[in-house]
Amino acid sequence: MTVEELIARFRVLANDKVEPFFWSDDDVLAWLNDALQEAVVCGRLLxxxxxxxxxxxxxxxxxxxxxxxxxxxxxxxxxxxxxxxxxxxxxxxxxxxxxxxxxxxxxxxxxxxxxxxxxxxxxxxxxxLPAVLVDEDDVPEIFEFHHVHLLDWVLHKAFSVPDAEVFDPQRSALAEMEFTRYFGLRPDSDLRRITREDVPHSVVPFWV
Missing domain, CATH: 2.60.320 (mini-chromosome maintenance (MCM) complex, domain 2)
Known part of the structure; x- marks a missing residue:
């Protein structure tokens, strides 16, 4: 899916189909890039x-x-x-x-x-990490089947905006939960150290 198609799908899911929109295309694109990076890191996709x-x-x-x-x-x-x-x-x-x-x-x-x-x-x-999405005809580098699931992160960010008209913490949390369910948990800053498979392990004996 292209950026243009993903933004259009987001507006349907968020019921933001009539201008003036609650969220600008620039905001949605920024959240799409955040979503793509989160997905790639969580799922180790590239x-x-x-x-x-x-x-x-x-x-x-x-x-x-x-x-x-x-x-x-x-x-x-x-x-x-x-x-x-x-x-x-x-x-x-x-x-x-x-x-x-x-x-x-x-x-x-x-x-x-x-x-x-x-x-x-x-x-x-x-x-x-993925290449940044810039133009409306850009396509996320990850497999196309994953594309629509990026919108869960976009919905999470959109409904967390502290605005009286759009703020919906429950819907934001549910969207984030769905994103995490699909792509996995976000690793912490010790990613390289704790996930490296070839670091030798040792067993320290102890008495009970």
Whole structure:
């Protein structure tokens, strides 16, 4: 569905079909972009496999590729050889030996330990944010079946506006609940650390 079609569907659902509208097209578009970003993060809907970052000998800090919010694989390629690097949080990295080879993830960067000893390429794969919707003929990047469910977030935001004519906290809450039911719960800021599958786990014995 295009932006124009989604806005028209919203106006039907919100019973806002007669001008002057309660909510402007610009407001609805802004909420659509919020909805799309929320959906992509909650449902991890967009994955990028081919992000590459040039590596120079002696370099250890690299900016994450544009719009990537969760990394699930880092591969270092040097002299034709590719090596998959363990992904560690800064907390766990402090427990490793100085000569252990790994990639440390921060909120915006990838840190190589140790630094690269020759030029090469860093291959990064992970989940990314969507492109922003701007024009009325733009189409959300996610699968078309999901498009109509974005409107639950738009309805949630629209009916939460503190205006006497449109404010409806109950309808806002129900729309947000439906959005969450479909796309999943929103992760917190520890997303990379608590969901990373390749962080080694340890069991600490105790006596009862």
């Amino acid at each position: 994955h990028r496999f081919d992000a590459t970052v040039p590596v120079l000998a002696g370099q250890s800090v690299f900016r994450l590729p544009e719009r990537v919010f969760e990394v699930d694989c880092v591969v270092l390629e040097c002299a034709g050889q590719r090596v998959g690097l363990p992904l560690l949080s800064p907390e766990l990295a402090r427990e490793q030996r100085d000569d252990d080879v790994c990639a440390v993830l921060t909120d915006t960067e990838v840190l190589l330990r140790p630094a690269a000893d020759m030029d090469g390429t860093l291959w990064v794969s992970g989940y990314r």
